[in-house]
Amino acid sequence: MKKIRVVLVDDSPVALFVLKKLLARSDHIDVVGTASDGRQALALIPMADPDVVCTDLHMPEMDGLELTRRLMEEFPKPIMVLSAVDGNAERTFQVLQAGALEFVEKPAGLAEPELKDKAKEIIDKISILAGVKVFRKRRQAGLAGLPTVLSPLPGFAPAMGIGQVLGQTLATPAVIGIGASTGGPTAFSEILREIPADYPVPIVAVQHMAAGFMSAFVHHLNGFSRIEAKLAEEGEKIRPGRLYFAPEDYHLEVERSGCLRLSGAPPLEGHRPSVGVLLASLGRHFAAESWGVLLTGMGKDGAAALKTIRNTGGFTVAQEEASCAVYGMPGEAEKLGAACRFMAPRAIGKLLAGLARR
Structure with missing residues (x-):
């Protein structure tokens, strides 16, 4: 070897x-x-x-x-x-x-x-x-290494409705769940730059992160995000225009009532918090009223639960391979047929932002 x-x-x-x-x-x-x-x-x-x-x-x-x-x-x-x-x-x-x-x-x-x-x-x-293929990265101007002015994406006219973008009619979800691992901080940053302040849907999320960094990550996002990012608290009720992250070492679930539940249950496939635990709770309690998004990351956490959301009538998106730091989790979603669409993070952000224009 x-x-x-x-x-x-x-x-x-x-x-x-x-x-x-x-x-x-x-x-x-x-x-x-x-x-x-x-x-x-x-x-x-x-x-x-x-x-x-x-x-x-x-x-x-x-x-x-x-x-x-x-x-x-x-x-x-x-x-x-x-x-x-x-x-x-x-x-x-x-x-x-x-x-x-x-x-x-x-x-x-x-x-x-x-x-x-x-x-x-x-x-x-x-x-x-050691098995990840990386590519040359040109330095860009602007906050946190991203361009100050973002050019329009092909196929995304500013006034375009979300149904027109996807070629299908979709109901506004009650909640959106997002999961990420390796490369996720950059993907979350690109998505949040597209989300407007008057966002009508609550977002719940899991980002795999080394111990001690989760609070710093949330603080970083709040430096530019127009919606508030925060660590989820036991029993709090989700509200539109907020992004709730699972705290370190706790699973996060959402009840049908909209209340958040934190759990110290054993890790799922080596992860606590687990993307799978979060997305499975959305599929179980909200079914067709939920959306699931699976971003870049090692392993397969969240892929099976994303498939559950799709099977129950919810809309699902995974990050496209070309924009992933690691195509592990989205790649597993592709194998399972769990994602309705594969998109780059900015395109996902524009897709989600379209809910505010409806």
């Missing part, structure tokens, strides 16, 4: 020592180089030709954000950011929008069993990222 080649980038010798010791637990990963900042990494990576780059975010000379931008412009590689949670939400999610695929909290030390759990998480993610 061919070993996965990894380059580690961190200005802390201790962090590099810990990470090398951690990755040595896997017999299919080979650390082929280390660098103490982004400039060294840019010189090293073309020669080492790694399958995955693991970098810290905060470094002198050139930080992880600029390194990610330069790599994705000049020598694209799957990038995993390993950094401490510091509350700088904008910086954290700029690096994901620049092209990094994963953001994982850096291990604090060598204590067991914490390091054992962290080792498994990082090794599993490196193993998956």
Whole structure:
């Protein structure tokens, strides 16, 4: 079996020592180089030709954000950011929008069993990222790496009704559920830029995210979203024009009454929160009155539940392969025939925004 080649980038010798010791637990990963900042990494990576780059975010000379931008412009590689949670939400999610695929909290030390759990998480993610094909990414102007002015999408005239876009008549749903994993923060950002302030439908969502980052993600979205994003609370009732995210380590479900329920039930297919748990509750309680959206991500979480929504008469969308960071979850939805349409995130945003114009 061919070993996965990894380059580690961190200005802390201790962090590099810990990470090398951690990755040595896997017999299919080979650390082929280390660098103490982004400039060294840019010189090293073309020669080492790694399958995955693991970098810290905060470094002198050139930080992880600029390194990610330069790599994705000049020598694209799957990038995993390993950094401490510091509350700088904008910086954290700029690096994901620049092209990094994963953001994982850096291990604090060598204590067991914490390091054992962290080792498994990082090794599993490196193993998956090594198989991801990435593409050159041109730098764009504007907030969080996105263009300031968005050009019209083909087939989406501003005054076009939602039925005209889809070639079919659709009832306004009672609730919309969205699920995402790897690459999801960028997809959510593109969707929310299209949603107007007077949005008539509540949205509930699950984003797989490393521990400690969910609050920062919601804060980041509220920096530009015209609807309020928030962490769901037990028993609260969903309201139009709000986006409710499952908190860390809790499943999220919606009852027929519109009340949110949080659960510490066992993970589903390794995930808590689970996209499948959320979408299944919509199919069960709202059927044809629900819409389901499945975005980029590793694995198959949510695909079967998306099929349930479609089978009960609800409308379903999955992210198209060309725009996905990882075509795992949408790809599984395609295999199951779970999605009525496959679209890019901006097109999904315009589709959802059309509900406000009806």
